Amino acid sequence: MRRARVFAPATIGNVGPGFDVLGLAIDGLGDTVEVRLDVKENEVIVTGRDALLVPKSMTKNAAAIAARAYLAKKGYKGGVRIYVLKGLPMSGGLGGSAASSVGGALAAAIALDEPYTDDDVLLAALRGEAAVAGTHFDNLAPCLYGGLTCVLPAIGKGAPRVCRIGVHRDWWVALVSPSHQLETRRARAVLPKQMKTQQWVEQMARTTALAYAFAAGDVSLARHALVDRFAETARAKLIPSFAKVKKAAEKAGAIGASISGAGPSVFALCEDMMTASKAARAMQDAFGKVESTAHVGRIDKLGARKVQH
């Protein structure tokens, strides 16, 4: 029986100003997906965080859809058994469906034991993600490649192009997820339909500078650039105590803080582990009576990878 197990990290979509463009992978938190081939019956088994909420049918589970999309493309016709150990919350804004999808596609590719390309894995993962959460390359790309990524629109009919931004420093991130879910659909609905040219120009400048700040390891520039006037402004009201939580992170010494993806998780980018730990604690305190979980981790520079059985 051929099989492979893959760990796929949590990802922060947008990373502040980079709406639908930037994405950042976080170490130590993610979904683990195992794919077994050459079995008689198809099966999906899901355990871990919010497991009860995750669809378990072959046609609705993101990891399964992605794995089977990959396998179908390569001509595999046997049965598939898929184990998903969820580390990421459902509708948390941490790229949970992207992680399951990338995990499923990559585990399938490795299990097949044939040469594979990142592009093929990414496209199969996209099928899983698209079926459950819409197409978020800003989560899929950093989940697969690690680090900070920038997703470029395709030229012509091809797939989007992913630009991997070299990350210079070993920055840390504090992630705090309040207990309530926030559906991506609802978080999308509150976005403004239009924004003035001048505001987009400024958003564009911040996104460009933020990406460069990661590449150059420039804390002061990142501090200036990690400001989002598009999604954060609109979504802040969907997250209880958001303003307080953000302020708490900044006061704790974070480079900057904003909503992770569509929320409700909030991230704080920090220079080191100590600051990230302080920020995580301060953010949880600021959520007050709203229960939350926190994770502190460095930027994941590897992306989805094979792990031991």
Added chain:
Amino acid sequence: MRRARVFAPATIGNVGPGFDVLGLAIDGLGDTVEVRLDVKENEVIVTGRDALLVPKSMTKNAAAIAARAYLAKKGYKGGVRIYVLKGLPMSGGLGGSAASSVGGALAAAIALDEPYTDDDVLLAALRGEAAVAGTHFDNLAPCLYGGLTCVLPAIGKGAPRVCRIGVHRDWWVALVSPSHQLETRRARAVLPKQMKTQQWVEQMARTTALAYAFAAGDVSLARHALVDRFAETARAKLIPSFAKVKKAAEKAGAIGASISGAGPSVFALCEDMMTASKAARAMQDAFGKVESTAHVGRIDKLGARKVQH
């Protein structure tokens, strides 16, 4: 008599997708400004390209306004004589007024023979630029600092912050200026008032990736990212044969080509001198009966600097 002479390079505003954000300085073409202090009478003398069209009064000449803004701030009360040798065309889209302004401010600062900061020079230059052409930090910043710059909006009431993008490779640029002028005001008027969110997101992705491509020296990425769907789309019709000229540059092997600033000059980014020379020639041919001048130069990494008398 204290005096100083400064060369201030040509600059490409926008650099394709980076509307009002990115700017790039080009070597070997620019304005030269000399400031003389401790003279009895104020005077502006302008020679060189389009000299007849350049205002010569102390209150209307960009170099003079900038120089005097700097000097006034530092408490200098004597007379000022200013010589401007224009290398840049009037209303050509090559940052001519920015070069005169930066040249005037920096020459004044050096002539005073007291310590000065780039910020002070930039703010004085802004006064000159604002008086004649509106405030284009995307020309002023690369002209002063050299290389590729990204202008970030101020936080609060301060001045915009300039992010200098380290340029990895020794890329070359072909600049072709058709003989007709295109007033910035007219070029601004044709810009769309609004653009869809999705289009801005894509523009933002390209700008971010393009800046990173310069930093990383990634030709393939720059090729993918040097695409402007905002200003170029609207302004192409103001430049005769633009589509042909752009295609000619691409066919000659350029990484990409677009309108320089508000136009009508067209630039082509190239990997080396040979390609830039070929592109310049092909672009001039493509302009057909429209007369044009061409310049081929590398990226100017120094920015405005003192030169010999």
